[in-house]
Amino acid sequence: MKNQVTKYYPMLPVLAAYAALFLIGRNMSGMWQLVAMLLFYCALGQAFNIFLGMTGYVDFGYVAFMGVGTYGMALAISRLAHIEGLGAGIIVIGFVLAVLMSTMLSIAVGAVALRLRGAYFAIATIGVNEGFRFLIEGARIWNGSEGIIFTAQLNQILGREAASALATFWADLFVLIIAVAAALVTLIYMRSKIGYALTALREDEDAAKVMGINVTKFKIIAFITSASFAGLVGASSWALKTPYVFPPEVFEIHYTIEAIIIVLLGGAGTLLGPLVGGLIYGISKYYLSIFIPGFQLLIFAPIIIVIIVVFPEGVVGMLKAKTRNTAAGRFIV
Amino acid sequence: MTLLQLDNVTKRFGGLVAVDHVSLEIDAGQFVGIVGPNGSGKTTLFNLISGVFFPEEGRIYFEGADITRMPPYKRAPLGIGRTFQIPRPFSSATVRENIAVGAMFGTLGKKLTVDDSMDVADQLIEKLDLTAHREKAAGTLTPVEKKLMEIGRALAMKPKLLLMDEAMAGMHPSDIDQMVAFTRQIAEEENISIVAMVEHIMRAVIGMAEKVIVLHQGAKLVDAPTQEALKDPKVVEVYLGGSGGR
Numbered sequence: 001m002k003n004q005v006t007k008y009y010p011m012l013p014v015l016a017a018y019a020a021l022f023l024i025g026r027n028m029s030g031m032w033q034l035v036a037m038l039l040f041y042c043a044l045g046q047a048f049n050i051f052l053g054m055t056g057y058v059d060f061g062y063v064a065f066m067g068v069g070t071y072g073m074a075l076a077i078s079r080l081a082h083i084e085g086l087g088a089g090i091i092v093i094g095f096v097l098a099v100l101m102s103t104m105l106s107i108a109v110g111a112v113a114l115r116l117r118g119a120y121f122a123i124a125t126i127g128v129n130e131g132f133r134f135l136i137e138g139a140r141i142w143n144g145s146e147g148i149i150f151t152a153q154l155n156q157i158l159g160r161e162a163a164s165a166l167a168t169f170w171a172d173l174f175v176l177i178i179a180v181a182a183a184l185v186t187l188i189y190m191r192s193k194i195g196y197a198l199t200a201l202r203e204d205e206d207a208a209k210v211m212g213i214n215v216t217k218f219k220i221i222a223f224i225t226s227a228s229f230a231g232l233v234g235a236s237s238w239a240l241k242t243p244y245v246f247p248p249e250v251f252e253i254h255y256t257i258e259a260i261i262i263v264l265l266g267g268a269g270t271l272l273g274p275l276v277g278g279l280i281y282g283i284s285k286y287y288l289s290i291f292i293p294g295f296q297l298l299i300f301a302p303i304i305i306v307i308i309v310v311f312p313e314g315v316v317g318m319l320k321a322k323t324r325n326t327a328a329g330r331f332i333v
Numbered sequence: 334m335t336l337l338q339l340d341n342v343t344k345r346f347g348g349l350v351a352v353d354h355v356s357l358e359i360d361a362g363q364f365v366g367i368v369g370p371n372g373s374g375k376t377t378l379f380n381l382i383s384g385v386f387f388p389e390e391g392r393i394y395f396e397g398a399d400i401t402r403m404p405p406y407k408r409a410p411l412g413i414g415r416t417f418q419i420p421r422p423f424s425s426a427t428v429r430e431n432i433a434v435g436a437m438f439g440t441l442g443k444k445l446t447v448d449d450s451m452d453v454a455d456q457l458i459e460k461l462d463l464t465a466h467r468e469k470a471a472g473t474l475t476p477v478e479k480k481l482m483e484i485g486r487a488l489a490m491k492p493k494l495l496l497m498d499e500a501m502a503g504m505h506p507s508d509i510d511q512m513v514a515f516t517r518q519i520a521e522e523e524n525i526s527i528v529a530m531v532e533h534i535m536r537a538v539i540g541m542a543e544k545v546i547v548l549h550q551g552a553k554l555v556d557a558p559t560q561e562a563l564k565d566p567k568v569v570e571v572y573l574g575g576s577g578g579r
Contacts, residue, residue, distance in 0.1 A: 003448070193437055193447060196426075200434050203423035210383045212409030212439035212490065269425075325468055 007191050010271050010333045014183045017275055018042075018176055025172075036172040038282040040237045043179035044255070045262035045274030047233055050186055051226035052260065053269035054195070055219055056202035057121050060256055061109065061128030062230060065102040066238065067250035068132075069231025072098030073239035074148040081153035090157055091166075095235055102231025103224055105132070110223040114216060117205070126253075133251035147246035154243050163243075171240035175233060179275075182229045186271050189225075190333065198222055202269065265307055267314025271333045276315050280307075335397075336361045336526050337382065337494055342391035344377055351377040353551035354391070359494065362524045364517060366539050366559070368531050369548035370571070375530045376418060378548070379496050382528075383415050384408045395494075410441045414492030416499070418530075420479035424472030428463055429454045431471045432485045439490030450489075457485040460519070477508050484516055495520065497529040499538070510537040517541055534563065534572055547571065 018039075025035030048062055076094035080086060086093070113124045137145040154163045189195045197218040200208040208215055239245060258281065266277025284303060288296035311318045316332065323329035337359040344352040352374045359365055369375050380386045382393065384405030393401045400408055414435070423431050432454035436445050445453065458467050461481050466474060471482060487495055497516065499509050513529055514537075520527050531538050539545060545562035547555040555565045562568060 191447070193444075196430065196434050196437055196447070199426050199430070200423045203425060204421045206385060207417065207421040207423070208434075209405040210385065210409055210413075210415055211435055211486065212406050213434075214404075214406045321470075324470075 006330070008187060009330050011184060011187055013272060013331050014275060015180065017272075017279075018180055022173075022176060032169075032172070034282075034286055036175070036241075037286060038279055039172055039175045039179060040233070041258070041262055041282040042275050042278030043175045043182065043233050043237070044230075044259045045266060045278045046179045046182035046186065047226055047229035048259040049226075049263050049268065049270075049274045050182065050189070050229065051222045052263050053267075053273065054186075054189065054198040054202065055222050056268070057114075057118070057219065058260065059125045059223075060122055060253065061125035061132075062226075062259055063253060063255040064109075064129045064132050064251060065106060065227040065230035066234030066255065067129075067247075068101040068105050069098035069234030070238040070245045070250045071142055071148070072101040072231060073235035074150055074243075074245045075142065077153050077157070077239075077243070078148050078150040081150070081157055086157065088158065088162075091240070094239070095232060098231040098235035098239075099228045102227045102234075106224045106227030107220075110220045110227075114219045114223060129251055129253055129256070133247045136247045145247060147244060149244040151243040167241050167243070171236050174236035174240065178229060178232045178236065183271060183275070185225060185229075187333070189222075190271065194218060194221060199269075261304060264314060265304065267311075267316035267318070267320065270314065270316040270320060272319075273314050273316040280315070334361045335359070336363075336395065338394040339382075340392045340394070342381060342388045342393060344381055344386055344388045350551050352381060352388070355548075355551075355553045356391075357546055357553065357556060359526050359528060361493065361526055362521075363526045364520070364541060364543050365526070365528045366531050366542035366545045367528055367548065368534050368539065368545055368568075370532065372550075373548040374551040375548055376498065377551075379415060379498055379528075379530065382494075382496060383413055406438075409439045409490060412441065412491070412493030413496070414439065414487035414490045414494070415496035416480065416483040416487055418498040420476065420483050422471035422474070422479050422482060425470055427468050428466050428471055428474070428482050428485075429458060429468065431482055432457050432489050435486040435489030436491075439492075441491075453489050454485070457489055461485045476504055477512075480504065480509075480512060484512065488516075488519060491523075492525055494526045494528065497527060499529055499531065506536065513538050514541065534568065539563070 021035050021038060025032040051057065051059060073094035076097045077090055080090055080093065109128050113121055116124055136142060142148060158166060197213045200213055201215045201218060205215055234250065238250060262277040262281050263274055265280055266275065267273030284300060285296065288299055292299060313321065320332050323332050335358050339355055339357045342352060342355050343350065355378065367375050381388050384403060387402050392399055395411055395413065423434065429451060433450040436450035436453040437447065458464055463478065463481060466478060471479065474482060497513065499513060517527060529538055539559060542559050545557065545559050546553060547562060547568050549571050554567050554571060555562050557565065
């Protein structure tokens, strides 16, 4: 039994870090905005890591799952607002819809694209994102390019004050919970057969196959899990914080790139990596844009290059190697 | 009892016939050496048996069941294990985890839990004398240690047939022979058939084999008990050049 508990020790630093972030945001004036941004990046990294980090496959269309998640929440609120007595339950329905929609999209994409290997998979996924955006705009699905604005419905259901609290506090708290949940699922996977199968296929797919691992099945499991968390992040960080959704904004490939940077920076396939990567990325981005506005990317790009060159396994990947077989190593995975 | 049977199997890569109408039989518990120079089709033959490729013609049977087009991950649990010419460890995972993966996914019937698989790995690590490397990342091992670990990984699958791709991959031939001898000992204990791939006929491995199959340009040249095969004029011709009275 003791063994079962010690297996989950690595959750402690994760929980401590998110608790610290929350307390800093609540207790230091003017910090919540920064904390909210950091939480978004950490959650994004935590979710993407389950696929990118654990399988080694790069999905350039990842933001599409956040996009459909955002639509899930937007559709729930805008279409169901007239039903009496739903109250805050409409948010729950929104989250459920967000997960369903991102899961469905990931099954559709994964069933086709995950049969491709490495670079071919990456190329195939670039199209998914743009294709889905143009499908929504061109076929005028869910109001097409006009998007969905649901500020009025949200105010009507929850009242103006609660709606405002939702955007400025609760949405960010949901993101925190999603990030922690994604980290927990990552650890559960790592400690189960799924994690071993994913490690094996990431390191050598052919060797994994001849050892009895159904690689396609495990890739799809990681893909769907990762996508459904992305849907949740979109639903809360985008739909609930800003009660509108426009296709060009939620299918912006830029976010996929940010997610890739965060995961690689922190350490792909590690539990703490996305958290560390999200913090480094978010804090540098925030302060660079304050101190040298307009030049932040110019400074930022070399910093990222240096970090990747110095720590090819990511910051946590390096720490993990250093602390292997030590007491601290039990907490750093 | 016949464990593995290939019936007229052919595999082409474009215009190149890598394996050309090969038929062979391997009995349960038998130790077979597959001999042939570079490019004679040995590795392709292994890939066909483990399911990395499917043949264009012919059928493959394992314990009487047709596995010709069965995906590799389904064949492994039936009892087909293999090692690779150049060891292919899961580099970031530890030696223990590497071997445990074999037990976790490669065994038939009720699947082992993660913890039980680790126990299997620990037993094999002791047998293979890898205890000092148990918690090391597999990528940091020497080639010989990697090869040993791969054998452990394959044995963890409780195979009935073990395909050993033991061509020279930066290893001293005497190390290989020692390893094969050791594996053979385990195989005898557990009634595992071994098909070992050898590049040179003079190798000690051949001395241990009950039967030798010689491949030449994709086709089966000789399939006979070891002593007979070594004396076969066709084998002499392939290895030492034509006699032609010169």
